[in-house]
Amino acid sequence: MTLRDSSVQYHVARREGDELLVVSALGHLYALTQVGGGWTYPVYEMKWVPASQVNKANTRVKAYIETISTLSRGVDRFVSACDYDQEGSLIAYNALRYAVGEHSLARSRRMLYSTLTSTDLVKAWETMGPTLDYPVIAAGKTRHEADWLFGINLSRALTLAVREASGAKKTLSIGRVQGPTLSFVKEREAGIRSFVPLPYWKVYAETVISGEAYPLEYEKQRLEREVNARELASECRGRDGKVVGVEMRSERLLPPPPFNLGDLQREAYRVFNMSPTATLRAAEKLYLGTYISYPRTSSQRLPPTLDLRGILEKLSKHPAYAKHAEELMSRGRLKPRQGKKDDPAHPAIHPTGAKPRRLQENEAKTYDLIVKRFLACLGEPAIREKVEAEVDVNGHSFYLRGSKTTKKGWLDMYAPYVEDRETTLPELEVDMVIPVTKLSTRRSYTKPPQRFNPSSLLRHMENHEIGTKATRTNIIDTLYRRGYVAGRRIAITDLGLRIVETLEEYCPSILSVEMTRELEESLEKIQVGKENPEAVIDDVKEALKPILAQFKDKEGEIGAAIAEAVTGVHAWEGAV
């Protein structure tokens, strides 16, 4: 039964004689704010308050808090059933602690699940632990507090420095993950701007066998001197080549592992040109619709407890997936290809088998990609036969290369998302003579490094282990919103550049990958009960003290350095 208290919907259900009241939150109902007033820095004391007090636009929060508070009266126990991750655990903890009261915590338990299907929810209900997941809550709380300390202090320091120097009222921000990420973009841009291309020559040759043209690849990808290119052309043009060796080998292409969030976002960018933000949004909708498992996961593994056959049976009812689902079910044992990355909370992203209804375009694309990847990871390896013939042309080696897929295996299940280029060669034998019908050399230049796009920047952050699967996308969005970067091929703006350069000079540790990575490691340890959250927050405060003291000391110089870029936010010329 669904009821409504003021503007908030809640649900009433019965189970084993108990009445259950189910009410949602609205993301974080509580947020951090400083203790005491004044828009200055340093600020080290903070408290949790209703989010509407921090962000006045967050008007609906108040009604949710009131509903939770009202419904809690007379309730004898509480269950946290938010998404199973740090954010979800913290949302429920704060709602219980502040909207219901401290007394509720001792009577609270935690449901853990990775899909919203009724089977999984019932199982999570029946197997829930005796208490809340306090280590996860502590890690989430510490992350918020550490980020708040960095964010509020550094952003105020920057903003006030510029205001003092120029009177400009623009709010600037920088944080412990934003800083290193912006620094990555700046380093790449500097590499592009100071790039000197080098010349090289490439050889293009062709032969014709039985009326068909085939490319002949020269043994060297590049020639570094023009004179060598000319010599090669004069020695080989118009000559015949002789096949001096033919090598054949079979290549086994293993299926890909199932998606974690980063892999899904990169693949969606590759095949649909969909931004990581749009992919995450689509995946979250699919999860809420019970069509896929929880998408904010690092795992590339499907646990042995997962009912693969049950999912395939449901997928076999979808016309688009029936053929491959049935093919997989006809096999005795289902063994998914597992990736290296794991996540203690959630398996890799997979379909539940529930048939989606009325999906938006991005959701439909993302769903298809996830299902096909899931099927592919259960598929058999593909076999590709490769042929390489060495051709001697007047003492120079050229190669004829071909490949043919003899067993499609998982490639069929992942179509059309797999690149499968084939070149079939004719029968070739040693001593066979073939003509060089075309030969030319062309001067080219080495290319500058490529600008990041949202997908490659996300991977760069992952490789440097900064941010989390849940926060990286937001960090990139913030850089755009603040006007520090611009364009789909990400270019740093004058303002972004000036901020990085100023911070490099006056407080380089803000841009340091090491500092933020160490904090991530501490948070992981808190989550498994091996680190004290208070000690981590104390360390953050200690790390901030010298940085902020330096900021205060150099406020005039810092403000002046950034001020002139504040008025004109534009990407570097030719950047986008």
Added chain:
Amino acid sequence: MYCEHHQAAYSNLEKSYPQWRRALGLSWTEYLEKVDKVSGAGIWVKEVIKDILSGD
């Protein structure tokens, strides 16, 4: 005397010259003129080239 960015661009120009000379047998000035015309050359590199050539 260049700023840090233009100094980096100048260093790259110096480091790349031997390979250009070997490839095409160009003098320093001819090399700078060629690089200036290549589309992939960085903007700081082009600014340094302009500065050097205007001083010749």
